[in-house]
Amino acid sequence: MAVNVRESRLGLFRDPDAVVNAVESLRKAGFRGTDVKVLTDTPYPEGAFGEETERHRLYVFPFVGAACGFSVGVLLTIATQIAYPIVTGGKPIQSIPPMIHVIYEGSMLGAILFTIMGILFESRLPDFGPTPYDRRISEGYLGVLVTKADGRADVAIVCSAKAGP
Amino acid sequence: MQERYELNTPKINDDLLRFPLHTPLWFWLVAGGLASVLGLAGLTYLFVLYFGLGLLGYTDRIMWGFLITNFVFWVGISHAGVMISAILRLAQAEWRRPVTRAAEVMTVFALATAALFPVLHTGRPWRTLYWAFPYDYNRGIWPDVRSALIWDPSAIFTYLTSSTLFVFICLIPDLAVLRDRTRGWQHAIYAVLAMGFQGTSRQWKLQTIAGILLSALILPVFVSVHSIVSWDFAAAILPGWHTTVFPPYFVIGAVHSGVSAVVTLMFLLRKVFKLEDYITPDHFDALGRLLVVVATAWLYFFLMDFYMGMFGGEEAELAVWSLRMYYPPYNVLFPIFIITSYFIPVPVWLFRKFRRNLTVMFWTSICVNVGMWLERFILIVPPLSFKQAFTFLWQDAYSPRWTDWILVIASFCLVTLGVLLFAKVFPIIPLFDIKEGQVLKQELRIGRVRVPAVIRE
Numbered sequence: 034m035a036v037n038v039r040e041s042r043l044g045l046f047r048d049p050d051a052v053v054n055a056v057e058s059l060r061k062a063g064f065r066g067t068d069v070k071v072l073t074d075t076p077y078p079e080g081a082f083g084e085e086t087e088r089h090r091l092y093v094f095p096f097v098g099a100a101c102g103f104s105v106g107v108l109l110t111i112a113t114q115i116a117y118p119i120v121t122g123g124k125p126i127q128s129i130p131p132m133i134h135v136i137y138e139g140s141m142l143g144a145i146l147f148t149i150m151g152i153l154f155e156s157r158l159p160d161f162g163p164t165p166y167d168r169r170i171s172e173g174y175l176g177v178l179v180t181k182a183d184g185r186a187d188v189a190i191v192c193s194a195k196a197g198p
Numbered sequence: 199m200q201e202r203y204e205l206n207t208p209k210i211n212d213d214l215l216r217f218p219l220h221t222p223l224w225f226w227l228v229a230g231g232l233a234s235v236l237g238l239a240g241l242t243y244l245f246v247l248y249f250g251l252g253l254l255g256y257t258d259r260i261m262w263g264f265l266i267t268n269f270v271f272w273v274g275i276s277h278a279g280v281m282i283s284a285i286l287r288l289a290q291a292e293w294r295r296p297v298t299r300a301a302e303v304m305t306v307f308a309l310a311t312a313a314l315f316p317v318l319h320t321g322r323p324w325r326t327l328y329w330a331f332p333y334d335y336n337r338g339i340w341p342d343v344r345s346a347l348i349w350d351p352s353a354i355f356t357y358l359t360s361s362t363l364f365v366f367i368c369l370i371p372d373l374a375v376l377r378d379r380t381r382g383w384q385h386a387i388y389a390v391l392a393m394g395f396q397g398t399s400r401q402w403k404l405q406t407i408a409g410i411l412l413s414a415l416i417l418p419v420f421v422s423v424h425s426i427v428s429w430d431f432a433a434a435i436l437p438g439w440h441t442t443v444f445p446p447y448f449v450i451g452a453v454h455s456g457v458s459a460v461v462t463l464m465f466l467l468r469k470v471f472k473l474e475d476y477i478t479p480d481h482f483d484a485l486g487r488l489l490v491v492v493a494t495a496w497l498y499f500f501l502m503d504f505y506m507g508m509f510g511g512e513e514a515e516l517a518v519w520s521l522r523m524y525y526p527p528y529n530v531l532f533p534i535f536i537i538t539s540y541f542i543p544v545p546v547w548l549f550r551k552f553r554r555n556l557t558v559m560f561w562t563s564i565c566v567n568v569g570m571w572l573e574r575f576i577l578i579v580p581p582l583s584f585k586q587a588f589t590f591l592w593q594d595a596y597s598p599r600w601t602d603w604i605l606v607i608a609s610f611c612l613v614t615l616g617v618l619l620f621a622k623v624f625p626i627i628p629l630f631d632i633k634e635g636q637v638l639k640q641e642l643r644i645g646r647v648r649v650p651a652v653i654r655e
Contacts (some may be wrong), residue, residue, distance in 0.1 A: 070398045070399065070400075071398070071399055072396050072397045072398055073397050073399075073402070074207065074371070074374075074375060074397055074629075074630065074633065075207070075397075075402075075630060075633040075634055075636075075637050076402040076403075076405060076406055076630060076634050077399075077402070077637060078638075079399070079403055082399070084399050086399070086403070087399075087400045087403075089400070089403075089404060089407075091404060091407060091408075091411070092411075095411070095415060109332060109343075110343045113332050113340035113341055113343065114340075114342075114343060114344075116338065116340050117338060117339060117340035117342075119342060121342055121344045121345065122344070124344055128343075128344050131343050131344045131345075131348075131349065132343055134343075134349040134352065134353070134422075134426060135343050135348065135349065135352050137422065138349075138352040138353050138355075138356040138419070138422065139352070139356075141356055141360075141415065141418060141419050141422075142355070142356040142359060142360070144415055145356075145359070145360045145363065145412065145415050145416065145419075146359070146363075148408075148411055148412060148415060149363045149367060149412075152367055152404055152405075152407075152408045153393070155400075155404050156395075156400065156401045156404045156405070157400070157401075158370070158393040158394060158395060158401075159393035159394055160393065160394035160396075161393070161394050162394070164394065164396060166396055168378040168379075170378070170396075170397060171211065171374065171375040171378035171379065172207060172208055172211065172378075173206065173207030173208060176397075178398075
């Protein structure tokens with residue numbers, strides 16, 4: 034997601050409790066939940082820092098993908114047999130049991146491909162634009178990012194500084 | 199899980215990124231050695247292409263030999279990765295953390311190697327394109343979906359694509375760490391691969407859901423792949439192959455050989471990369487217990503296959519079993535396969551002290567895969583060797599030639615080289631998963647003992 038770097042402030046902390054304090058102070062100072070993000074190198078339990086949990090629609094993607102894969106599988110198995118009709122082992126040209134294998138794999142492949150796309154889309158990746166980030170986050174520091182300081186950068190800095198190490 | 203080491207983020211990063219960021223001399227020697235064997239195998243196959251498949255020890259009757267045995271074997275190995283990863287993720291088993299990625303990576307390379315063998319086996323690899331894929335619209339020739347030759351590629355293509363993407367999605371957070379730790383061209387490549395991952399709460403939440411959701415989606419594919427591979431045989435009207443028990447028997451056999459291969463891999467990773475703090479005897483203990491159950495389930499299906507052959511009482515079916523058990527060379531291979539697949543390893547795994555002994559676990563896991571390779575050979579070749587009416591002029595037994603041996607040995611080198619190169623470029627143990635385990639770790643005091651525990655919502 035595109036973030037205005039000039040309007041953003043990133044504070045780094047060592048202690049998870051300090052992050053909780055920082056997020057709380059920022060929210061009390063009037064920053065909206067969606068404008069305060071916590072950056073970590075570890076998946077902490079959801080809501081551990083009091084940050085706002087965002088909704089997603091990932092669960093829709095596999096169903097759409099499976100429907101697309103199913104349709105392609107049906108088309109492929111029917112169309113190829115009509116295009117090149119050879120009687121094999123006395124089976125009908127449109128023989129359902131063997132078609133099921135290909136249709137099943139098509140449906141699963143569609144579901145998985147769409148899920149992958151959904152994960153990337155919902156994670157807002159790829160994001161190659163300039164983003165406020167610090168390499169030390171990979172070394173265990175916890176980042177509190179205020180994405181829209183809107184001229185209140187000093188308030189954000191003070192809130193973060195009060196929170197702790 | 200009693201053993202838990204205190205690990206902090208810099209230590210985890212240093213330990214697990216040591217190999218991707220620093221190249222020891224042995225890497226070049228080992229990779230060079232493996233690549234040389236692959237080069238030799240490439241030349242051998244060119245030789246086979248030029249002179250024909252007769253160089254592979256096939257006869258008029260026995261047209262499936264080492265290459266198809268190897269195909270089934272590697273498809274089997276490929277099943278462990280996702281099975282272990284997916285089931286343990288879904289079950290939220292804590293001990294999965296250091297195991298999952300290595301298992302998934304082995305899946306990818308084992309499956310890619312497996313997929314190579316039917317193509318090599320055709321003798322005209324370029325033709326497999328229009329046998330398997332619907333592209334030859336100019337000549338109006340389309341694949342025949344009623345043939346098992348189409349089911350296999352569709353299943354393997356789905357499984358390989360899914361497994362590869364699964365590995366990549368779970369790798370993104372670690373790619374971000376590599377991006378932050380590197381400079382220059384390495385940084386540029388890792389930055390592109392990490393796609394701007396920052397580690398926001400939303401991204402972590404989706405990463406966690408992705409692991410579970412993709413596991414749930416890949417598990418049915420995993421079951422279907424080896425079922426479909428078994429139909430290559432079961433759908434043929436050939437005594438010894440034509441049986442309904444094959445799909446579950448193949449799937450459980452795949453899990454047996456695959457989980458054993460994971461034990462082998464974990465042992466080698468621990469030794470080579472000095473990961474004693476991450477891969478502990480507890481992991482081998484847990485895998486050993488899992489293997490006792492899997493091996494016994496596999497034995498049950500093997501006995502069912504045998505029992506149904508006997509129960510049916512068909513002359514041809516009995517003759518195939520007779521060939522497998524009483525005629526050379528199968529009468530020697532048959533007991534070796536049973537003993538090495540089950541009767542050596544399982545009694546050993548029943549004892550905790552052996553399950554926690556890494557050397558014992560390593561050798562028993564190798565033992566299982568020797569047996570499982572022979573199992574596939576005995577399942578596939580003797581039914582083709584069975585002397586039917588009017589075949590008296592044909593040869594008796596399948597006799598592999600040097601070309602077969604080189605291609606089989608090269609397949610092991612290919613998988614090893616693949617995993618080694620992956621480990622050279624990416625962390626083979628997921629950093630974020632280990633770090634999450636440390637975050638969630640707690641110790642509870644119960645009476646006089648302190649018990650490791652994990653916080654879960």
